[in-house]
Amino acid sequence: MPKIVDHEQKRKLIAESAWHIIEEKGVEHASIRAVAAAAGLSPGALRHYFSTQDELLLFIVDYYxxxxxxxxxxxxxxxxxxxxxxxxxxxxxxxxxxxxxxxxxxxxxxxxxxxxxxxxxxxxxxxxxxxxxxxxxxxxxxxxxxxxxxxxxxxxxxxxxxxxxxxxxxxxxxxxxxxxxxxxxxxxxxxxxxxxxxxxx
Structure with missing residues (x-):
């Protein structure tokens, strides 16, 4: 059977992973690659959602x-x-x-x-x-x-x-x-x- 992707759960995972990096190291360290690694995703998978760090930051703000x-x-x-x-x-x-x-x-x-x-x-x-x-x-x-x-x-x-x-x-x-x-x-x-x-x- 095809794998069902829970997009809301993934959004939550990405937002929380990114915020943990920002809290611990600063916003400059919340790169696509770093957030992907923290969330257990590939950089390519994360870039499917965001192409730049600013887009990622906008998402985190919107999420919370x-x-x-x-x-x-x-x-x-x-x-x-x-x-x-x-x-x-x-x-x-x-x-x-x-x-x-x-x-x-x-x-x-x-x-x-x-x-x-x-x-x-x-x-x-x-x-x-x-x-x-x-x-x-x-x-x-x-x-x-x-x-x-x-x-x-x-x-x-x-x-x-x-x-x-x-x-x-x-x-x-x-x-x-x-x-x-x-x-x-x-x-x-x-x-x-x-x-x-x-x-x-």
Missing amino acids: LTRGATRAEGLEISRIPMKAAKEILLQLLPMDAEKRTAAGVWWIFAIRSLTSSAVQAKKDELTDGLHYLTKAAIEILSNAELLPSSVDIPFETLRLAAVVEGLTILALLRPEHYTPETVEQIVTRHLQDLCSRATDR
């Missing part, structure tokens, strides 16, 4: 972030506005091992986009996705009338995105200080401070 998006779609958001906004934001932060991997992949990719035009368009797409979710969190609070009527939603969206990205970097670099509990507390305090302006008039 698509998994994150799928997980987020299945999330039941609280009916309590403040809690709902926080839940959305915590989906963007490295709160567990899988999210840490996804965040690490994203930052490797973001740095690569500074010198590779091949991945810049994808970088913009992903950054726009971050802003979409931070705006959604802000609008939940606004629609619940928890924010000052004069709030500048575009500005607060950018400010909140900066908080999320800053926390992501620090949680990756200094996890002993920026634990999941501390990260959640910082997000909560930021949202509370934003909402408190409504009573400071």
